Amino acid sequence: MKDKLHELGARAREEMAEAGSPEELDEIRIRFLGKKGELTRILRGMGGLSAEERPRVGKMANEIRAAIEKELTAKSAILKKLIKEQMLHNEKIDVTLPGTVVWRGGRHPLNIVLEEIENIFLGLGYTIAEGPEIETDYYNFEALNLPKDHPARDMQDTFFISNEILLRTQTSPVQVRTMEKTAPKLPVKIIAPGKVYRRDDDATHSPMFNQVEGLAVDQRITFSDLKGTLAYFAREMFGKKTKTRFRPSYFPFTEPSAEVDVSCVICGGTGCRVCSHTGWLEILGAGMVHPRVLEVSGYNSEDVTGFAFGMGIERITMLKYGIDDMRLLFENDLRFLQQF
Ligand SMILES: [Zn+2]
Structure with a gap:
């Protein structure tokens, strides 16, 4: 039995010397000292020993266990230190290397201008409303007093998904959708920004562009309210x-x-190439909401009036920054975009 114990101690030391990782040491600890380990198995045979021998063998077994544990702890510490050193070596940072340049994104000119427009109207007590870009024929045309055979539909040829579903040609459907939700409460004061679609494509037209629409509905709203609002906006x-x-x-x-x-x-009004020597630039369309639009949206046109206006954000952006080709706004050329 003593021989077996000695042999076990020697084997454990040998394996510990060869172990290359803390995991291997754990495995050795379990195999030699664990509940079902080799040492336990040898000690089970102690019943066959004489009464004098038993304590001596027991003592020896304890010494061997202690020795193995001590060795395991020492070896584990060495291994951990080695691993750490290796990591430090591998992940060494060269502080003299140039750093990674972090690219800072910029805002797109269309977003800069849209935000400016929004801020002006938010300051006047308007809220922002949004609607779907895929719209029904009803909201895009019919509810806006453009029945199916109306010739004015020709000015807004668009992309049809089916006979009744289309890509909206204007943000005006949001007017009707908002009034339907709000009626009969007053006032309605919204601006509706968003993408719209038409079948045009040249230097000043794009099949997709952005509009902001405004709508104010209340009792006693007059054309002079509209004039005052838009004159303030322009300034x-x-x-x-x-x-x-x-x-x-x-x-x-x-x-x-x-x-x-x-x-x-x-x-400033004296005439130049940009204004075709007229001194004026067209920026938007506006008017008093047609009584029929008020009626289909749930308002009594005898009691309430309203005004509406709509503008292309691309047009305002091009005027503000002197951009002569609308397509520049959609090409994502950084040389262009970085100027803003
Ligand atoms: Zn001019």
Whole structure:
């Protein structure tokens, strides 16, 4: 039995010397000293020993166990230190290397301008409303006083998904959707920004572009409220000296309707190439909400009136920054975008 114990001690030492990782040491500890380990198995045979021998063998077994444990602890400490050193060596940081340049994104000019527009109207007590880009024929046309055979639909040829489903050509459907939800409560004061789609593609038209639409509905809203609001907007957007001009126009969903010009932001009104020497730049369309639009949206047109206006964010952005080709706004060329 003593021989077996000695042999076990020697074997354990040998294996510990060869162990290369803390996991291997754990495995050795279990195999030699564990509950079902080799040492336990040898000690089970102690019953066959004489009464004198038993304590001596017991003592010897304890000494061997203690020796193995001590060795395991020492070896484990050495291994851990080695591993740490290796890690430090492998993950060494060279502080003289140049750092990684972190690219800072910038805001797209369209977003800068949209945010400016939003801030001006939020300051006037408007809230922001949104609607779906895939719209029904009803909300995009019919509810806006454009029945199926209306010739004004030609100006807004779009992409049809089916006969009744299409990509919206304007953000105006949001007006009807908002009024339907709000009616008969007053007032309604929203701006609706978003993407719209038409079948155009050239230097000043894109099949996808962005609009902001505004709507104010309440009792006793008049055309002068509309004029005052848009004149204020133009001054905030293009500078204190900006003048506005209203020209009669036609939209099916407003009556009367107007095109709104601002004094040229480049020449100040004296005439230049950008304004075709007229001194004026067209920036938006507007008018008093057509009674029929109020009625389909749930308002009594005898009691309430409203005005609406809509503008292309691309157009405002191009005027503000002197950009001559709309396609630059969608090409994602960093040389262009980094200027903003
Ligand atoms: Zn000009």
